[in-house]
Amino acid sequence: MYQGTQVGVVIPAYNEEQSVARVITDLLQLKNGQQCIIDDLVVCDNNSTDNTFNIAQQAGARVVHESRQGYGYACLCALRALKPVDIIVFIDADHADHPAEVVHLLDKIHTGADLVIGSRALGHAERGALPPHQRFGNYLLTKLINLLWDQQVTDLGPFRAIRWHALQALAMADKTYGWTAEMQIKAIQAGLQLCEIPVSYRRRIGKSKISGTLSGSTKAGIKIFKTISELWWQGYTK
Secondary structure: OOOOOOOOEEEEEOOOOOOOHHHHHHHOOEOOOOOEOOOOOEEEEEOOOOOOHHHHHHHEEEEEOOOOHHHHHHHHHHHHHHOOOOOOOOOOOOEEEEEEOOOOHHHHHHOOOEEEEEEOOOOOEOOOOOOOOHHHHHHHHHHHHHOOOOOOOOOOOEEEEEEEHHHHHOOEEEOOOOHHHHHHHHHOOOOOOOOEEEOEOOOOOOOOOOOHHHHHHHHHHHHHHHHHHHHHHHOOOO
């Protein structure tokens, strides 16, 4: 199915020494026949204070370092290091998503989608994996996107796959928490084929730096709201 298609993976990581190797190992075990379906895998160590860099490297990833703190910074840094590929998969380093479900995202790309979002809202989330404040914030922000762009969106989760040329056309710029929302909104604005599929979600390994606290989730939610508002205003004033 994946013959002739090059697949690259980007994993932003900040203090994920307990989990990053498991994510990398699971991804590199995905096979099409005898061949791994992942052609390149880059972890961006986002200024970790633990042993994330060395552990990721030992697990088989190419690892780069980004000292500027921020999810978008880490993704952009990893993308600059990624070899030329046809499809890029984004997945977090906390092992909350199931790397084996990458194949379902790729299947949708191969049947015509430009961007595929793994939706936790449509899938099954393990008890305790998504705190109530995170569910509520995700619900409000996706409803806002639905209202402003008349597009059905259920999740702003980080587990996703996108065609390389489509990502280049989006000119991603957000440096922090607005990265995922920016990608989805710009894809809608560009008329790309966007779809969601249900994915499983489990309790992450270690404590979340964002959703683990109400203050962290609030800060992220405000930034995402700001991103949504700015992109809507830019489109409205064109």
